[in-house]
Amino acid sequence: MNDAAADMPAETQPPRRLRISVLRYNPAEPERAPRLQTYELEEADGMTLFIALNEIREIQDPSLQFDFVCRAGICGSCAMVINGRPGLACRTLTTQLPTKIALAPLPVFELIGDLSVNTGKWMRAMSERVETWVHAQETAQGADLDRAEARMEPEQAEAIYELDRCIECGCCVAACGTARMREDFVGAVAINKLARFRLDPRDLRDDGDFYELIGDDDGVFGCMTLLGCDDVCPKDLPLMTQLAYMRRKMAAAGWRGADGAAATPD
Amino acid sequence: MRIVHTDVLVIGGGLAGLRVGIAARRRGHEVTILSLVPPKRSHSAAAQGGMQASLANVIQGHGDNEDVHFGDTVRGSDWGADQDVVRMFTHTAPKAVRELAAWGVPWSRVRRGDREAVINGEHVTLTERDEAHGLIAQRNFGGTKKWRTCYVSDGTGHAMLYAVSDQVIASRIPVHERTEALSLIHDGGRCHGAIARDLITGELVAYVAKATVVASGGAGRLYRVTTNAVINEGIGHAIALETGVAALGNMEAVQFHPTGIFPAGILVTEGCRGDGGLLRDGDGHRFMPDYEPEKKELASRDVVSRRMEEHILAGKGARSRFGEHLWLDITLLGQHHIEHNLREVKEICQYFLGIDPVKDWIPVRPAQHYSMGGIRTWPSGESRSLSGLFAAGEAACWDLHGFNRLGGNSVAETVVAGMIVGESVADYCDRHELDVSTGLVRDFWQREQARLRQLIDGGGSEDAQALKLRMQAIMTEKVGIFRDAAPLAAAVEELQGLIRRSRNIGLRSSAPGANPELVVAYRVQRMLKLAQCVAYGALMRTESRGAHFRADYPRRDDAQWLKRTLASWRNDDDTLPTLSYEDLDVLRMELPPGWRGYGARNQIEHPDTAVRQRQVDALRAACGEGGRAALQDALLPFRQQLPPRYRGPNERIDEPLP
Numbered sequence: 001m002n003d004a005a006a007d008m009p010a011e012t013q014p015p016r017r018l019r020i021s022v023l024r025y026n027p028a029e030p031e032r033a034p035r036l037q038t039y040e041l042e043e044a045d046g047m048t049l050f051i052a053l054n055e056i057r058e059i060q061d062p063s064l065q066f067d068f069v070c071r072a073g074i075c076g077s078c079a080m081v082i083n084g085r086p087g088l089a090c091r092t093l094t095t096q097l098p099t100k101i102a103l104a105p106l107p108v109f110e111l112i113g114d115l116s117v118n119t120g121k122w123m124r125a126m127s128e129r130v131e132t133w134v135h136a137q138e139t140a141q142g143a144d145l146d147r148a149e150a151r152m153e154p155e156q157a158e159a160i161y162e163l164d165r166c167i168e169c170g171c172c173v174a175a176c177g178t179a180r181m182r183e184d185f186v187g188a189v190a191i192n193k194l195a196r197f198r199l200d201p202r203d204l205r206d207d208g209d210f211y212e213l214i215g216d217d218d219g220v221f222g223c224m225t226l227l228g229c230d231d232v233c234p235k236d237l238p239l240m241t242q243l244a245y246m247r248r249k250m251a252a253a254g255w256r257g258a259d260g261a262a263a264t265p266d
Numbered sequence: 267m268r269i270v271h272t273d274v275l276v277i278g279g280g281l282a283g284l285r286v287g288i289a290a291r292r293r294g295h296e297v298t299i300l301s302l303v304p305p306k307r308s309h310s311a312a313a314q315g316g317m318q319a320s321l322a323n324v325i326q327g328h329g330d331n332e333d334v335h336f337g338d339t340v341r342g343s344d345w346g347a348d349q350d351v352v353r354m355f356t357h358t359a360p361k362a363v364r365e366l367a368a369w370g371v372p373w374s375r376v377r378r379g380d381r382e383a384v385i386n387g388e389h390v391t392l393t394e395r396d397e398a399h400g401l402i403a404q405r406n407f408g409g410t411k412k413w414r415t416c417y418v419s420d421g422t423g424h425a426m427l428y429a430v431s432d433q434v435i436a437s438r439i440p441v442h443e444r445t446e447a448l449s450l451i452h453d454g455g456r457c458h459g460a461i462a463r464d465l466i467t468g469e470l471v472a473y474v475a476k477a478t479v480v481a482s483g484g485a486g487r488l489y490r491v492t493t494n495a496v497i498n499e500g501i502g503h504a505i506a507l508e509t510g511v512a513a514l515g516n517m518e519a520v521q522f523h524p525t526g527i528f529p530a531g532i533l534v535t536e537g538c539r540g541d542g543g544l545l546r547d548g549d550g551h552r553f554m555p556d557y558e559p560e561k562k563e564l565a566s567r568d569v570v571s572r573r574m575e576e577h578i579l580a581g582k583g584a585r586s587r588f589g590e591h592l593w594l595d596i597t598l599l600g601q602h603h604i605e606h607n608l609r610e611v612k613e614i615c616q617y618f619l620g621i622d623p624v625k626d627w628i629p630v631r632p633a634q635h636y637s638m639g640g641i642r643t644w645p646s647g648e649s650r651s652l653s654g655l656f657a658a659g660e661a662a663c664w665d666l667h668g669f670n671r672l673g674g675n676s677v678a679e680t681v682v683a684g685m686i687v688g689e690s691v692a693d694y695c696d697r698h699e700l701d702v703s704t705g706l707v708r709d710f711w712q713r714e715q716a717r718l719r720q721l722i723d724g725g726g727s728e729d730a731q732a733l734k735l736r737m738q739a740i741m742t743e744k745v746g747i748f749r750d751a752a753p754l755a756a757a758v759e760e761l762q763g764l765i766r767r768s769r770n771i772g773l774r775s776s777a778p779g780a781n782p783e784l785v786v787a788y789r790v791q792r793m794l795k796l797a798q799c800v801a802y803g804a805l806m807r808t809e810s811r812g813a814h815f816r817a818d819y820p821r822r823d824d825a826q827w828l829k830r831t832l833a834s835w836r837n838d839d840d841t842l843p844t845l846s847y848e849d850l851d852v853l854r855m856e857l858p859p860g861w862r863g864y865g866a867r868n869q870i871e872h873p874d875t876a877v878r879q880r881q882v883d884a885l886r887a888a889c890g891e892g893g894r895a896a897l898q899d900a901l902l903p904f905r906q907q908l909p910p911r912y913r914g915p916n917e918r919i920d921e922p923l924p
Contacts, residue, residue, distance in 0.1 A: 165424070
């Protein structure tokens with residue numbers, strides 16, 4: 001029962017030599033062209049890309065830029081392209097990779113330098129655009145905080161949390177064919193968020209309101225159903241289901257005339 | 267020199283800072299928030315298990331209220347907390363949880379009827395009341411008499427942070443992401459904003475404000491083994507310290523969490539034990555009942571961590587190639603529970619350890635987790651020595667936690683402090699105008715510019731990273747869970763040397779832009795001062811209280827040490843903080859010092875304790891059974907210190923409002 005990873009027998013193999021190639025470019029030094037730089041280091045027990053990159057920066061190259069915050073797979077800071085696939089570097093164990101490891105910054109997002117990209121700026125703009133907050137009845141003082149909270153079915157709370165687990169890491173956007181072609185595409189992250197607020201009884205918006213936000217080719221109808229987003233989501237969010245569901249609902253809203261063409265009385 | 271003007275400058279984009287910003291914005295003030303990272307990546311997101319608020323919805327929380335929460339928190343603090351603040355906090359916490367519910371946090375809810383649970387290693391059936399159905403659920407946490415911890419599976423901090431951050435966006439509050447405050451602008455009496463560095467371009471910008479709020483979180487990275495995120499380096503604490511005017515309180519009060527996964531130190535929530543998980547030793551034996559027969563695994567964190575280390579020292583640890591550790595066993599909770607209520611724990615185990623906690627035990631060992639100390643403030647959140655400077659959350663010491671914080675009280679504190687301090691910040695801005703000369707702003711800007719230039723091309727020879735690693739090793743080895751005069755003195759002396767050497771740091775690289783090496787260099791200069799406040803405060807405090815345990819002074823000494831340590835850094839050339847002490851007033855305490863109900867029972871009494879206890883007993887007798895509110899008001903009137911909007915009573919199933 002208790003023979004966990006930490007109790008594995010002493011190593012008999014010599015440690016592997018890792019060759020980590022990083023796509024490097026610092027926009028503050030435009031005269032230096034983007035280039036691949038390869039670092040070699042010895043693999044250690046339990047080594048993650050977080051540990052490896054920090055070791056490289058501490059010992060070999062203090063100028064290397066990358067982002068980590070929680071180093072526990074929950075904050076979404078460290079998404080990068082790892083051997084061709086977007087993922088969270090902090091929870092990627094080097095043992096799961098071949099000795100040759102290629103790292104590149106996430107595409108789509110503004111490059112800050114080397115492996116660091118500005119997902120924060122992109123996500124804030126996305127949030128402002130599709131209004132990722134509960135639109136409740138406005139009162140001068142907000143809710144009456146002395147009173148007991150409004151009730152919610154346990155299953156409903158759990159269903160909302162299921163979609164609320166998004167960490168805005170940007171992997172779904174980086175893996176999205178539409179986002180690569182269409183600069184203003186909202187991405188699976190936004191569509192999942194609206195699916196989350198649509199489920200939430202506290203949000204008073206209806207499908208007509210959501211249609212206004214994502215009922216076009218830069219929204220849910222731009223999706224080509226390549227579903228790279230669903231493949232790479234580190235939180236295993238049900239993005240494929242949510243995209244299909246929201247597209248159906250938005251199509252119905254458009255059909256009903258949410259775009260103002262043929263408004264129905266309800 | 268670029269200057270940004272704002273009414274309120276908030277340094278820190280975690281839950282506390284964001285909630286302060288919302289409060290001030292709603293009162294009509296212009297708010298600018300600086301954050302090292304996009305706010306949704308703040309360390310608040312890492313709070314897993316939940317937030318304490320006495321809603322008393324679940325059957326195991328029946329009978330809970332502010333009074334019980336108050337008592338648990340004061341006992342948890344080992345009587346180091348400010349009881350006025352604990353009262354303000356426990357009163358406001360239910361309102362905070364309900365506000366978050368209105369903002370969309372998908373709190374886990376009560377389902378009526380029977381359900382299976384694990385209590386003290388036994389499977390039991392709990393029956394939830396019909397009238398509780400659909401209300402916010404609570405789980406058990408350490409050091410509490412009732413189940414009080416409201417939760418969203420084990421992603422509570424994440425859900426809270428996203429809801430509050432989205433409210434900030436809805437309120438159109440600008441967040442200057444990837445911006446780091448490097449010094450506070452002040453004239454010796456009042457704070458006027460901060461000099462901050464853009465972590466993308468490297469530009470230094472002056473932010474001028476009527477009120478400045480430090481809400482920058484903890485300082486776990488002073489230690490080598492910590493659950494904290496890599497951004498929790500205490501720079502907010504340090505820039506307050508560097509004013510020479512603002513003081514830090516109780517920096518020696520550092521919490522070690524019992525269940526950091528071994529060896530990485532990543533947190534697995536206290537909810538694992540709250541939900542029925544057990545600690546086992548190298549022989550598979552459940553050892554906590556041997557030490558703590560009453561609370562067992564659910565004594566307060568300081569006690570459990572100490573017992574674990576004691577057990578390892580007794581040779582009972584499990585051995586691995588990384589060293590010794592113990593086991594956290596949640597297998598008895600079953601697959602369904604783990605996959606619904608402990609899913610982050612499951613993910614962490616899977617990715618970092620390659621194990622499945624449904625079947626396997628989790629290797630754990632205590633790791634640095636929380637700084638109870640921080641920027642010393644009044645209950646309003648304002649610094650007691652520098653007007654216009656406020657602090658909230660982990661960076662503050664208004665003093666909710668004393669010498670040990672209860673699990674679930676920190677993420678609750680972030681939002682509660684945000685609500686309360688946010689109102690006092692708004693009050694301050696109502697009463698004060700900007701009153702600063704551009705000359706003063708320029709002086710501070712130039713001073714920071716010169717400090718950076720010195721690092722970049724001052725020809726220094728010291729390696730910042732090496733200094734940092736040494737500091738972290740000293741703190742973990744000599745200023746950890748068990749403390750003693752000789753190692754502490756050695757730590758202080760060595761840190762003095764490191765502080766001197768940090769004045770001669772040189773860089774190897776000179777890349778334009780953010781320059782990560784430069785960031786390490788200017789941070790380590792500040793972190794060393796902060797580390798010294800911890801080490802020196804620990805050396806001077808010759809007693810054991812809460813998380814501060816001195817092997818050479820194992821008793822809590824209320825007679826000598828019922829006081830707060832205040833540290834200030836008077837001169838840049840100093841290598842030690844200047845310490846002074848602030849007495850706690852036993853005669854004002856609602857709950858006079860006593861035994862905590864767990865841990866050692868050997869305190870040295872304060873002379874006022876017996877006097878106050880007689881007064882309290884007399885008031886209780888006079889009040890009889892009726893009216894806990896009236897009794898409470900007689901014992902410790904606190905309501906007038908709360909913003910008027912938060913003074914109302916809290917509704918519960920058994921305490922309905924008219």
